[in-house]
Amino acid sequence: MLRLEDLSVRFGGLTAVNTVSLSVGSHEVVGLVGPNGAGKTTLFNAVSGLVKPSSGRILFDSVDMLRTPLHRRARMGIGRTFQVPQPMHELTVRENLIVAQRFGTGAVDARKIDEVLDFTNLTDKAERHAATELALTELKALEVAKALATNPKLLMLDEVLAGLETNGKRRFMGMLKELHEKFAVGILIIEHDIETISNLCHRVAVLNFGELIADGTPDEVFRDPEVMKSYTGASDA
Numbered sequence: 630m631l632r633l634e635d636l637s638v639r640f641g642g643l644t645a646v647n648t649v650s651l652s653v654g655s656h657e658v659v660g661l662v663g664p665n666g667a668g669k670t671t672l673f674n675a676v677s678g679l680v681k682p683s684s685g686r687i688l689f690d691s692v693d694m695l696r697t698p699l700h701r702r703a704r705m706g707i708g709r710t711f712q713v714p715q716p717m718h719e720l721t722v723r724e725n726l727i728v729a730q731r732f733g734t735g736a737v738d739a740r741k742i743d744e745v746l747d748f749t750n751l752t753d754k755a756e757r758h759a760a761t762e763l764a765l766t767e768l769k770a771l772e773v774a775k776a777l778a779t780n781p782k783l784l785m786l787d788e789v790l791a792g793l794e795t796n797g798k799r800r801f802m803g804m805l806k807e808l809h810e811k812f813a814v815g816i817l818i819i820e821h822d823i824e825t826i827s828n829l830c831h832r833v834a835v836l837n838f839g840e841l842i843a844d845g846t847p848d849e850v851f852r853d854p855e856v857m858k859s860y861t862g863a864s865d866a
């Protein structure tokens with residue numbers, strides 16, 4: 630479904646993503662890990678269209694994404710969340726989903742929105758003001774709900790579990806596993822916690838200073854001494 634070929638992103642003299650080749654299949658959950666500043670969010674931004682790669686290719690369902698504008702990428706099925714939840718100000722939870730869905734699909738499907746609210750346990754909060762009346766877990770659930778409302782084929786999740794306490798993290802992880810089955814989406818998830826990745830992901834890709842240094846099953850990858858060395862600087866590994 631998603632294929633990156635020799636993808637590089639440079640900011641002036643800094644190569645944030647360096648000739649990365651990586652794929653995510655439609656039925657896969659793939660973890661993207663690596664220390665702070667390794668290039669994970671930049672890679673997400675390149676796929677969703679927020680930054681322009683300096684070289685390489687991004688193919689989604691065999692279509693060249695570099696010739697596809699941002700809103701078309703969403704309509705083709707690329708959904709994402711942001712590291713810092715970004716609810717739209719002044720809008721309720723339901724209105725946030727309506728705006729996200731209209732952007733991502735070009736239409737509003739009220740039944741789908743109800744289904745997503747229910748799935749993410751936000752039905753009771755649907756008419757609440759999203760920016761001021763939600764707890765952190767609910768804000769994170771809203772990020773996932775906004776992406777889900779756009780009928781994604783691929784969901785890119787940027788540290789959605791960060792900051793949650795152990796039980797909240799477990800519940801959220803359960804929701805992600807269920808989501809993968811129920812909505813038949815592939816998932817690419819940025820996460821620092823090795824236990825979480827091992828529990829959730831079929832495969833894990835490791836970035837270090839913009840380079841892909843490992844790609845395999847969690848068992849294989851987390852046994853690799855080079856990977857564990859790169860992790861020493863990671864925030865909550």
Ligand SMILES: Nc1ncnc2c1ncn2[C@@H]1O[C@H](COP(=O)(O)OP(=O)(O)OP(=O)(O)O)[C@@H](O)[C@H]1O
Pocket residue numbers: 640643645663664665666667668669670671672
């Ligand atoms: N818009 C930008 N302009 C200049 N440099 C940038 C920009 N965005 C990211 N960078 C730099 O690119 C590198 C990769 O950053 P990125 O945010 O992708 O890393 P990350 O792996 O997501 O880190 P974290 O785990 O802290 O979120 C960093 O050195 C960062 O400072």
